[in-house]
Amino acid sequence: MAEEFTLAPMRRLIKKYGDLKVSEEAGEEMRRAIGEYGSRLARMAVEMALRENRRTVLARDVRAAWRVIEGVEEI
Numbered sequence: 001m002a003e004e005f006t007l008a009p010m011r012r013l014i015k016k017y018g019d020l021k022v023s024e025e026a027g028e029e030m031r032r033a034i035g036e037y038g039s040r041l042a043r044m045a046v047e048m049a050l051r052e053n054r055r056t057v058l059a060r061d062v063r064a065a066w067r068v069i070e071g072v073e074e075i
């Protein structure tokens with residue numbers, strides 16, 4: 001899943017918080033982490049839509065999934 005994200009934006013994201021050099025490996029690791037997190041979020045958002053018998057994932061599904069993953073609320 002991480003291959004869906006390009007390396008350059010990952011490195012820019014890290015650099016945004018400090019004017020430091022960012023190794024290619026750091027960019028790769030960020031890409032993997034974001035890909036993994038995004039996959040969990042997408043899977044849960046789809047589950048929420050399916051529970052309501054919808055064939056469309058809505059913004060509210062993504063927000064609710066994010067809140068569950070972050071531990072702000074339960075399903």
